[in-house]
Amino acid sequence: xxxxxxxxxxxxxxxxxxxxxxxxxPYMEEVPFFKDQEYIVLSNKGIDPESIxxxxxxDGYVGxxxxxxxxxxxxxxxxxxxxxxRGRGGAGFPTGMKWDFARQSVSDKxxxxxxxxxxxxxxxxxxxxxxxxxxAVLEGxxxxxxxxxxxxxxxxxxxxxxxxxxxxxxxxxxxxxxxxLGQNILGTDFSFELSIYKGAGAFVCxxxxxxxxxxxxxRGMPRPRPPFPAHQGLWKKPSVLNNVxxxxxxSRIIRxxxxxxxxxxxxxxxxxxxxxxxxxxxxxxxxxxxMGTTLRTIIFDIGGGIPNKRKFKGVQLGGPSGGCVPAQFLxxxxxxxxxxxxxAIMGSGGMIVMDERTCMVDMARFFMDFIQDESCxxxxxxxxxxxxxxxxxxxITQGEGKHGDxxxxxxxxxxxxxxxxxxxxxxxxxxxxxxxxxxxxxxxAHIYDKQCPSKTCPALLEFEVDPIKCKKCGLCAxxxxxxxxxxxxxxxxxxxxxxxxKCMTCISNCKFDAIF
Amino acid sequence: MAKITVADLSxxxxxxxxxxxxxxxxxxVEVTAHLGTCGIASGGDKVYAALQEEIEKxxxxxxxxxxxxxxxxxxxxPNVTIRRIGEDAVIYKDLNADKMxxxxxxxxxxxxIPKKYAMARIK
Numbered sequence: 001x002x003x004x005x006x007x008x009x010x011x012x013x014x015x016x017x018x019x020x021x022x023x024x025x026p027y028m029e030e031v032p033f034f035k036d037q038e039y040i041v042l043s044n045k046g047i048d049p050e051s052i053x054x055x056x057x058x059d060g061y062v063g064x065x066x067x068x069x070x071x072x073x074x075x076x077x078x079x080x081x082x083x084x085x086r087g088r089g090g091a092g093f094p095t096g097m098k099w100d101f102a103r104q105s106v107s108d109k110x111x112x113x114x115x116x117x118x119x120x121x122x123x124x125x126x127x128x129x130x131x132x133x134x135x136a137v138l139e140g141x142x143x144x145x146x147x148x149x150x151x152x153x154x155x156x157x158x159x160x161x162x163x164x165x166x167x168x169x170x171x172x173x174x175x176x177x178x179x180x181l182g183q184n185i186l187g188t189d190f191s192f193e194l195s196i197y198k199g200a201g202a203f204v205c206x207x208x209x210x211x212x213x214x215x216x217x218x219r220g221m222p223r224p225r226p227p228f229p230a231h232q233g234l235w236k237k238p239s240v241l242n243n244v245x246x247x248x249x250x251s252r253i254i255r256x257x258x259x260x261x262x263x264x265x266x267x268x269x270x271x272x273x274x275x276x277x278x279x280x281x282x283x284x285x286x287x288x289x290x291m292g293t294t295l296r297t298i299i300f301d302i303g304g305g306i307p308n309k310r311k312f313k314g315v316q317l318g319g320p321s322g323g324c325v326p327a328q329f330l331x332x333x334x335x336x337x338x339x340x341x342x343x344a345i346m347g348s349g350g351m352i353v354m355d356e357r358t359c360m361v362d363m364a365r366f367f368m369d370f371i372q373d374e375s376c377x378x379x380x381x382x383x384x385x386x387x388x389x390x391x392x393x394x395x396i397t398q399g400e401g402k403h404g405d406x407x408x409x410x411x412x413x414x415x416x417x418x419x420x421x422x423x424x425x426x427x428x429x430x431x432x433x434x435x436x437x438x439x440x441x442x443x444x445a446h447i448y449d450k451q452c453p454s455k456t457c458p459a460l461l462e463f464e465v466d467p468i469k470c471k472k473c474g475l476c477a478x479x480x481x482x483x484x485x486x487x488x489x490x491x492x493x494x495x496x497x498x499x500x501x502k503c504m505t506c507i508s509n510c511k512f513d514a515i516f
Numbered sequence: 517m518a519k520i521t522v523a524d525l526s527x528x529x530x531x532x533x534x535x536x537x538x539x540x541x542x543x544x545v546e547v548t549a550h551l552g553t554c555g556i557a558s559g560g561d562k563v564y565a566a567l568q569e570e571i572e573k574x575x576x577x578x579x580x581x582x583x584x585x586x587x588x589x590x591x592x593x594p595n596v597t598i599r600r601i602g603e604d605a606v607i608y609k610d611l612n613a614d615k616m617x618x619x620x621x622x623x624x625x626x627x628x629i630p631k632k633y634a635m636a637r638i639k
Binding site: 025026027028030031033034037042045046047048049050053054056057059061062065069124127128131132133161163164178179180184186187282283284285286287 | 519520521522525528529531532533536548550552553554556582583584585586587588589590591592597604606607629631634635636637638639
């Protein structure tokens with residue numbers, strides 16, 4: 001770039017900056033990130049989560065009071081059914097129906113449980129809700145307890161969320177002090193004791209039966225169902241387990257009515273959903289939108305699109321249990337049915353955006369690594385199968401893929417899906433299957449051409465500089481930790497392969513895609 | 517605190533609204549520090565410390581601080597929201613201790629909003 005040219009560009013930039021300064025600050029409703037969002041679960045953001053009075057001042061515990069004083073268990077469940085709320089943990093089971101099963105179970109003791117064991121890589125919705133509005137979860141649990149006839153409950157929260165646990169503890173003791181938890185709530189004969197159980201962070205403990213084993217002090221392993229927890233759950237007593245976001249919806253539904261809630265969303269799925277939007281997208285954060293909003297709106301309008309002028313490649317929905325949705329399905333409206341149609345799952349709300357520089361084989365390998373690491377080892381298909389799948393995927397990304405690997409992966413996937421005991425194994429192969437079906441060409445390039453089209457797998461890269469694409473800027477040399485890149489002003493860079501440790505720094509530094 | 521009844525809920529609501537709303541004789545400025553794990557991880561605690569320091573230095577007793585959770589847009593953190601009595605609130609983004617001090621002097625003490633750090637206005 002000539003110096004003059006650089007100067008004019010600089011001037012332009014200055015001018016643009018000046019113009020920006022002159023514009024008034026936009027209102028929240030005008031900022032693209034916030035404009036298309038609809039807040040129900042996150043409606044209390046900005047309040048003091050450590051002050052119960054702040055929560056009450058925002059109509060907190062009105063729903064619980066209504067449920068305890070004015071409604072019968074059947075009426076609460078009817079209202080929940082009317083709202084159409086489906087469990088936000090991933091499976092989407094109708095909450096009202098779940099509660100009804102537990103209500104109808106006859107027992108001296110029942111439990112209301114909250115699943116705060118958020119473990120999907122890239123998901124942080126539940127943590128934010130617990131940290132920002134813990135009383136909403138408590139209130140939802142109180143209502144659930146009243147509906148099913150429970151007087152004791154646990155919040156199963158991972159120990160990796162210390163701030164969430166701290167704020168939950170503060171919330172629980174404040175609620176007890178105010179008589180909103182504990183014995184004779186609001187002066188009635190309804191009592192509900194609530195405590196936190198800290199999980200050690202095993203992914204499988206998000207599975208309901210494993211979670212209950214863990215609270216019982218046993219090793220966190222799932223068991224076959226039936227019996228379902230609504231009949232035999234924690235300590236073999238009828239139990240209801242809902243996710244954090246589900247409970248955060250409940251208090252609002254009871255306060256404002258099921259019909260109000262059913263006014264949001266689609267025929268298939270009512271209400272809103274909180275997504276943790278992350279990955280290669282400009283605006284990373286928590287996004288709450290009505291069900292039925294398209295992926296395009298979420299990623300490009302709210303998320304602001306892909307940085308560095310790169311192209312969108314796919315979005316992983318549902319974490320390690322989900323699937324990758326490619327660009328041609330960006331106009332899919334997000335609800336349980338439509339997401340399933342394009343080969344992914346809603347999951348708990350993790351939404352990882354990937355650009356053209358993400359290798360799909362490597363992404364599948366990452367999730368399989370996670371799954372095989374988190375497999376509890378109880379059933380053979382999951383314990384052995386995921387390990388073998390990981391080995392094959394590692395071999396492919398190392399450039400040692402063989403003819404027949406893709407077919408073998410597909411076969412193994414089907415066996416694990418059919419044979420595994422719990423959801424972890426049954427859904428674990430999904431990222432592999434969905435990337436094979438959408439991006440089979442990438443697998444083939446790795447196996448047959450020994451190439452990684454997205455330039456992600458170090459073993460398949462040459463670490464050479466393309467003299468035509470190279471703009472001689474020297475960014476590659478500046479980043480190299482072992483001085484393997486030699487570069488002089490106005491000269492094409494050169495990489496010494498003897499010294500190179502294939503750390504990928506030069507490739508990620510290069511803005512012109514010149515290193516291959 | 518004695519155990520409450522349902523009538524107390526609306527009493528608490530009214531009282532808290534009264535106590536925390538900005539009035540001429542009470543608080544005139546409310547600063548919300550968005551300190552979820554995400555905010556703290558991006559340096560929000562240092563921003564908060566700078567804010568406390570500045571408030572102490574100024575000797576102002578009419579500034580109310582609220583520590584809240586995540587504001588939603590993690591990539592713009594640390595965030596702080598400032599509302600002066602009778603004005604729109606402004607949420608600031610990508611803060612650090614120095615920017616916080618500049619905003620404190622500009623917005624809170626002199627009523628001049630440093631627009632370059634502002635993300636949005638809230639009615």
